[in-house]
Amino acid sequence: MKKAILLSLLSFAALAGRADEGMWMLTDLKEQNAAAMYELGLDIGIDKVYCPDNISLKDAVVHFGGGCTGEIISSEGLVLTNHHCGYGHIQQHSSVEHDYLTDGFWAMTRKEELPCKGLSVTFIDKILDITPYVKEQLAIDEDPEGLNYLSPAYLKKVADRFAKKENIEITPFTALELKPFYGANRYYLFVKTVYKDIRMVGAPPSSIGKFGADTDNWMWPRHCGDFSMFRIYAAPDGKPAEYNENNVPFKVKKHLTINLGGVKDGDFTFVMGFPGRNWRYMISDEVEERMLTTNFMRKTVRTVRLDNLLEEMLKSDKVRIQYASKYASSANYWKNAIGMNEGLVRLNVLDTKKKQQEKLLAYGRETGTDTYRKAFDTIREIVGKRHDAVYHQQAIYEACQLGTEFYKIPSTDALLKALKENNKEALDSAKTKLKEGFDRFFNKDYNPEVDRKVSKALLKTYAELIPAEQRISIFAVIDKQFKGNIDAFVDACFDTSIFRSPEAFASFLNKPTAKAIEKDLMVQYAQSVKKGYNATDEAMKAETDAYNLAHKTWVEGMMKMKQHEGTPIYPDANSTLRLTYGKVGPYSPKDGVEYNYYTTLKGVMEKEDPNNYEFVVPAKLKELYNNKDFGRYAMKNGEMPICFVTGTDNTGGNSGSPVFNGKGELIGTGFDRNYEGLTGDIAFNPQLQRAACVDIRYTLFIIDKYAGAKHLVDEMTIVE
Known part of the structure; x- marks a missing residue:
């Protein structure tokens, strides 16, 4: 019995100490990944994560501005993403007189929320595997150079044809995106709705949102509150619209529940987002x-x-x-x-x-x-x-x-x-x-x-x-x-x-x-x-x-080999919605070095350097720290958490992605990778790959206690 328990503990420790490879297609979760996710700690039905016919967590995850991810955190269209994802819009609204980059910005009323020209938020309505249809079209269409199979212009025409054939409703705010996957061995169509009236709601000063700046970028441990908030506005009838002062906050069909319970070593997590590019099938x-x-x-x-x-x-x-x-x-x-x-x-x-x-x-x-x-x-x-x-x-x-x-x-x-x-x-x-x-x-x-x-x-x-x-x-x-x-x-x-x-x-x-x-x-x-x-x-x-052409054949071979082995497969990232999962845990990048899986506000004070713009600490944050005025956002030991790392597979584009616990509740926001995991774009290393995440408790602490914007916290759904 003792031996069995020991083996079980060793097995659990091994799982907690490694990352799980895979940027999985949501359409394949039930067939390929559900069993593994349940074993690791998923505590809700897989249909609650993604269901093609009903509302699921997928419906609260959005493509933010085309290059990042965001999540809906209130019933009135409040979007949480990274500070660095919103950075360009924070900068656009900034001037020497109103330096929101340095001072931060908080809308205390809806009227103070600032329109962001050119910013869009995109929902994924449907994900359809239409590989047979695309291959059928390729076979009958004239293609003198044999290159249509990768042509965005051609694939757009095919998407339009398919939408017409299937009576998919198209509005001025509908976007169809048909992309090749697995080296163009498969094709998926994404039917999307784009909202274009997006307004800035809140952002911490760069001394919090970009604390550590270039020195800490891509590094662990991290101590930055890398988050910002925006709101989706729609026409009074709830439909997407261009900016208009008469537009109203969008009443979303799904928003996330936030959990303040925190994370511990070995906790199961999963992430949904829009990873940009990786090249796992390179020779x-x-x-x-x-x-x-x-x-x-x-x-x-x-x-x-x-x-x-x-x-x-x-x-x-x-x-x-x-x-x-x-x-x-x-x-x-x-x-x-x-x-x-x-x-x-x-x-x-x-x-x-x-x-x-x-x-x-x-x-x-x-x-x-x-x-x-x-x-x-x-x-x-x-x-x-x-x-x-x-x-x-x-x-x-x-x-x-x-x-x-x-x-x-x-x-x-x-x-x-x-x-x-x-x-x-x-x-x-x-x-x-x-x-x-x-x-x-x-x-x-x-x-x-x-x-x-x-x-x-x-x-x-x-x-x-x-x-x-x-x-x-x-x-x-x-x-x-x-x-x-x-x-x-x-x-x-x-x-x-x-x-x-x-x-x-x-x-x-x-x-x-x-x-x-x-x-x-x-x-x-x-x-x-x-x-x-x-x-x-x-x-x-x-x-x-x-x-x-050669790459297509090479990837096709990889697919067939993995299918022969009974191994799940996933395509390279290409800015489409994916899911990754893994466990929270520390890691050791080299002999004698062990990194813990979380950081606290104490680390900010230890890094403070008033003579270095990368490590300036705001006076109010120091005051809150010295008074231990953390409210309900502190850990059980009284410390204020900031960031944690988990073993999910991510890359650029995952910035701003929601990090879920086993119950599908929001516990953090992904914002970076660790330095030792940068090779993951080409080759995944399960011992070293980690995703760096802002602990949701730090996000809410900054909004509530630092900014005094408790009205924003009050519109969220929070469980202790």
């Missing part, structure tokens, strides 16, 4: 390519960009607010690239991939087919051929397209054509569109002097990375007209271009000439960057088409 050659191209460029180029941006941001509050969102966005995957490359080497992921691919090749031999061997050889050959083009394309993308903002000036092609044809009607139309484009480019968050400085540094970095004979064509202009002096070229762009200022642009638009456009250095630069990027695309086109 080892592709992993090495990723390390030497995408990740290398992100680290190298963004280091230069971020250093220059930060220098200017620290000089001026205006610049800090203008570039806060741009800096944060760039820094996020800069550190991700660094950590991923380190982890891929440290964990010998290339060897792991080689073992995985050899297993499939052996399966092919056992089943008497050389299909997988041919696909494998094709992928390896293509990766070798395209290396230089991928490397150059990533350099152009990072340095010129993302880094130099003046690349984004509006196109002058239509205006130039109208001028040369002397077509007055076309000229008037082109001038109007160009003015609209200029206003989007030269917006309140654009600072030409910052762009001037950053562009000089990035073009020099590009020139160091790419040999002279391979560089984009604008470098011929730099060499000929400016004797190779990049600084002089950039200065000339910002001193002479028609896009250098609103005044210069207005003067040009008053009397536009073809000569002014053709001579303009910013125009020449933008055209050169676009042409250079397209050239690398064209250089890889044949390889890309062949790769996609």
Whole structure:
């Protein structure tokens, strides 16, 4: 008996100390995952999690802004997501006079909730596996190049046909999304409803929401309250509508119950969200390519960009607010690239991939087919051929397209054509569109002097990375007209271009000439960057088409092998709704180091550094800590929890995802991964993979005790 108990405890400890791989399709849960979830601790019926015919937890999980996840936490459309997901909208509403990034924002009445231009919240109404229908359409439609199976434009047409055939109701706020899965071996259609009147309700100051900033990003332990809140508004009849001051809070059909019981080691959790991209079916050659191209460029180029941006941001509050969102966005995957490359080497992921691919090749031999061997050889050959083009394309993308903002000036092609044809009607139309484009480019968050400085540094970095004979064509202009002096070229762009200022642009638009456009250095630069990027695309086109076909075959082999083994399968992440599950637990990244599974407010005070903007602690938070004024949100031992880690499988796009306990109650919000788990986008490591989550008790503590916005807590459904 004692031996049996000991074995049971050891088995439980092993489960608690490892993560569970899989970004599962909700449509497959009942068949593939329900038994495992029940065994691990799911305490509600699987139909309560997802049911195609009835309301379930799925109906309270939303796609927030297209790049994050959110959850509905009140019957009146209150949405909880991450601070970094709402960051761009917090920044848009901020100014030197109303610095919500620094001070936080809390709407004390509905009238104070701020409309967020361009923000949407999307509900998933239906998830349909329509693979047979898509294959039927592919077989009868003309497809001269054989590429329709991956074409978004083609798949959109198929989705529209299917919706018409099945009498799916389509409104101006309905979105149909048909995507390929498993390398285009399956197709799922998502029928969605999009709400476009979204208003900002609350956000803590960055000293709470981004505590630790870049230093702590992707790290554990974490001590940040990474959350923000928004509200969905609808027309008085409850239907989606564009922004209107007469719209009302949306009466949702499902909102989550919040549990204040907290988490303990070994607790079962599950997460629903919209993970962005991962590449679990890569072969080892592709992993090495990723390390030497995408990740290398992100680290190298963004280091230069971020250093220059930060220098200017620290000089001026205006610049800090203008570039806060741009800096944060760039820094996020800069550190991700660094950590991923380190982890891929440290964990010998290339060897792991080689073992995985050899297993499939052996399966092919056992089943008497050389299909997988041919696909494998094709992928390896293509990766070798395209290396230089991928490397150059990533350099152009990072340095010129993302880094130099003046690349984004509006196109002058239509205006130039109208001028040369002397077509007055076309000229008037082109001038109007160009003015609209200029206003989007030269917006309140654009600072030409910052762009001037950053562009000089990035073009020099590009020139160091790419040999002279391979560089984009604008470098011929730099060499000929400016004797190779990049600084002089950039200065000339910002001193002479028609896009250098609103005044210069207005003067040009008053009397536009073809000569002014053709001579303009910013125009020449933008055209050169676009042409250079397209050239690398064209250089890889044949390889890309062949790769996609080989990859489809390779993934099909993986599916068949796993089905033969009786192993559940899941497709790579592609920004569609998924579920992951695992247990709360500590982890040990290396010998002698053990990380606990939760953090407390004590850790914030230990990290405080008033001379470092990343670790400033608000005075009121210190006062609450010193007085132990935590209300009902404290742990049983009296401490104030902040974050915890759990062994769920996640990636970018999962930010803001609800973390559920076994009863389907909200206990936290996912916001990050641990540094040691960054390799998970390519190869999952069950011992090291952890999702970092804000404890819901800390979220409510900040809203209630710190912000004094108890009215928001009062509209939530909470159990102790």
